Structures are given as C-alpha cells and as structure tokens.
Amino acid sequence: MLFIEYSSAFNPIIPDILVSKLLHLQLLPPICAWIKDFLTNRPQTVELGPxxxxxxxxxxxxxxxxxxxxxxxxxxxxxxxxxxxxNTVIKFADDTTVVGLISGGDETAYRDEALQVHQSWHLQTH
Structure with missing residues (x-):
C-alpha cells in the first residue's frame, strides 16, 4: 500500500479545467457556471494582529x-x-491510497501504478 497526501492539494484547482471535467460528467451547465463563479475572482485578505x-x-x-x-x-x-x-486507487479528499497485488515477487505493475498516479495528478495541476 502506498499512502499519498498532497499538502495544499486544493490550491492548484484550475476552474476552467474543473468545469470542463464537470461538463464531461454531465453536470448541468448552470451548476458548472455557479462553481466557476464561486472559484474565480475571490477576494482574499490577511489579518495579522491589528x-x-x-x-x-x-x-x-x-x-x-x-x-x-x-x-x-x-x-x-x-x-x-x-x-x-x-491495483486500486482509493481517494478521500486530498488523501490517495494505491493498493496493489504483488504476485510472484514482481512489483513492477504496482510501482508503475504509483508513479502513474503521481504523474497524472501533477500534470493535471501544474
């Protein structure tokens, strides 16, 4: 088992890519538009003491x-x-677990899967 926890995982979400994926999942366009509006042009300030x-x-x-x-x-x-x-990929929030069956001492498929999961996430977010 390989446990992966990405720090600040929510930070690299790109609204246009997310909306494209949501539309592909057949979410209604008005919901996708609301989500894009929710994620874009958000004001942020930092308060430190006074x-x-x-x-x-x-x-x-x-x-x-x-x-x-x-x-x-x-x-x-x-x-x-x-x-x-x-192999199985289990995801919950920003935690990802790769579970693989290693048979005959050959862990090639498992290692390749772990690398593929990481590369897939990295390509989507950078």
Missing part, C-alpha cells in the same frame, strides 16, 4: 476549510484511475 492587508483577487484553488472543497477536489481528480487490473 493589521489587515490589502485585498487580492484569486482565480485558482478552492477555499481551504470550505465544505465544497473536498468534493470539488474529488471531482477534479476523478479521472486519476488505475491502469493495471491488480
């Missing part, structure tokens, strides 16, 4: 701590699936 920074507009990522973020990330990475029948 000081407040000026506002900055964000158009990537999903807000940390938002109930919707885990679901959006799961949908964003839904197509990161196993390529070998002896």
């Amino acid at each position: 000081h407040l920074s000026s506002s900055l507009s964000l158009s990537t990522s999903s807000p940390q701590g938002c109930v919707l973020s885990s679901l959006l990330y799961s949908l964003y990475t839904h197509d990161c699936t196993p390529s070998h029948p002896s």
